[in-house]
Amino acid sequence: MKRTKRxxxxxxxxxxxxxxxxxxxxxxxxxxTKLYGEVGASLTGLALMNFDAxxxxxxxxxxxxxxxxxxxxxxxxxxxxxxxxxxxxLAVSGTLRALYKNIR
Amino acid sequence: MKRxxxxxxxxxxxxxxxxxxxxxxxxxxxxxxxxxxxxxxQPNNGEDFAVQLKVLATQNNINFIxxxxxxxxxxxxxxxxxxKYRRKYEIICIQCDxxxxxxxxxxxxxxxxxxxxxxxxxxxxxxxxxxxxASNCQTALEIDIKPLLVLEGPPRTRHLSTLRRExxxxxxxxxxxxxxxxxxxxxxxxxxxxxxxxxxxFGLGEKESLDAVSTxxxxxxxxNREKLNSTFVAPGVKVIKEGKKA
Numbered sequence: 001m002k003r004t005k006r007x008x009x010x011x012x013x014x015x016x017x018x019x020x021x022x023x024x025x026x027x028x029x030x031x032x033t034k035l036y037g038e039v040g041a042s043l044t045g046l047a048l049m050n051f052d053a054x055x056x057x058x059x060x061x062x063x064x065x066x067x068x069x070x071x072x073x074x075x076x077x078x079x080x081x082x083x084x085x086x087x088x089x090l091a092v093s094g095t096l097r098a099l100y101k102n103i104r
Numbered sequence: 105m106k107r108x109x110x111x112x113x114x115x116x117x118x119x120x121x122x123x124x125x126x127x128x129x130x131x132x133x134x135x136x137x138x139x140x141x142x143x144x145x146q147p148n149n150g151e152d153f154a155v156q157l158k159v160l161a162t163q164n165n166i167n168f169i170x171x172x173x174x175x176x177x178x179x180x181x182x183x184x185x186x187x188k189y190r191r192k193y194e195i196i197c198i199q200c201d202x203x204x205x206x207x208x209x210x211x212x213x214x215x216x217x218x219x220x221x222x223x224x225x226x227x228x229x230x231x232x233x234x235x236x237x238a239s240n241c242q243t244a245l246e247i248d249i250k251p252l253l254v255l256e257g258p259p260r261t262r263h264l265s266t267l268r269r270e271x272x273x274x275x276x277x278x279x280x281x282x283x284x285x286x287x288x289x290x291x292x293x294x295x296x297x298x299x300x301x302x303x304x305x306f307g308l309g310e311k312e313s314l315d316a317v318s319t320x321x322x323x324x325x326x327x328n329r330e331k332l333n334s335t336f337v338a339p340g341v342k343v344i345k346e347g348k349k350a
Contacts (some may be wrong), residue, residue, distance in 0.1 A: 065208070075249075075253075075299065075301055076302070078253050078291070
């Protein structure tokens with residue numbers, strides 16, 4: 001079986017208070033599902049890798065094929081759990097090591 | 105060469121100074137090199153506001169592009185506006201809300217951008233004929249991303265469907281596409297690459313989307329800045345040296 005290529009995304013959240021990991025991932029899943037439906041969302045292989053609550057930086061993983069899909073969905077997030085929020089992609093990389101190097 | 109990123113359409117209220125400062129600061133922070141803000145064509149207010157915006161933008165290391173959004177009711181209005189403002193603004197955008205002015209705007213070389221503010225597909229007039237006319241004059245189609253951020257559910261689906269149809273026509277007839285934010289609040293401002301990524305939602309490829317926020321606006325701006333230059337005579341002809349008066 002062919003190995004799935006992955007991409008790691010570092011995201012900066014612009015939100016007043018600190019949301020929980022669950023709230024963040026729910027917001028991303030909801031956004032992808034709204035734009036691409038349940039089947040489309042299931043193909044993205046989204047997973048939370050790390051959440052730095054202090055800097056409000058989230059690292060997520062997705063498949064390379066759905067990178068654009070996920071990026072577009074992230075751009076459409078304007079609120080979650082009653083808060084105004086915007087999500088900015090800080091860096092995209094094929095390995096976590098390179099990603100952390102980029103955002104340091 | 106590194107891409108320069110543009111947001112040609114920041115709709116800011118001239119009376120809300122704080123928001124203006126915050127939006128310009130944030131645009132610079134997010135990585136935009138050039139921003140366009142429509143100013144109001146009033147003899148007392150318009151130019152002052154433009155000068156003030158230019159100063160603010162320069163303070164934030166960002167380039168300000170003077171832009172005017174015109175919403176003519178009929179052809180006479182449009183001709184009059186274009187004659188009056190073409191030499192004063194770097195970008196002229198026509199907000200098309202009727203078919204007559206849309207068609208005329210598409211075939212007038214003085215118009216840079218066609219913007220369709222109405223979300224109802226029956227009141228958007230970017231069809232095959234419009235695309236053909238715009239293609240001949242290199243008038244670009246401007247797409248604001250704001251409705252994609254604020255709408256939800258069926259209205260957004262309908263809007264995406266309309267945009268996809270328009271983009272397909274624009275690509276077929278080689279009409280340049282410009283993606284702008286069209287926002288008036290800082291919270292809706294997105295990074296240039298994030299804004300470009302929304303292009304995939306209405307049928308643009310990755311490169312075409314990036315071109316829509318960088319190369320296409322850059323081409324329009326370069327062309328107009330050259331025309332506004334005092335040495336410009338005609339496309340490809342400019343004054344390089346003036347002789348002494350006898």
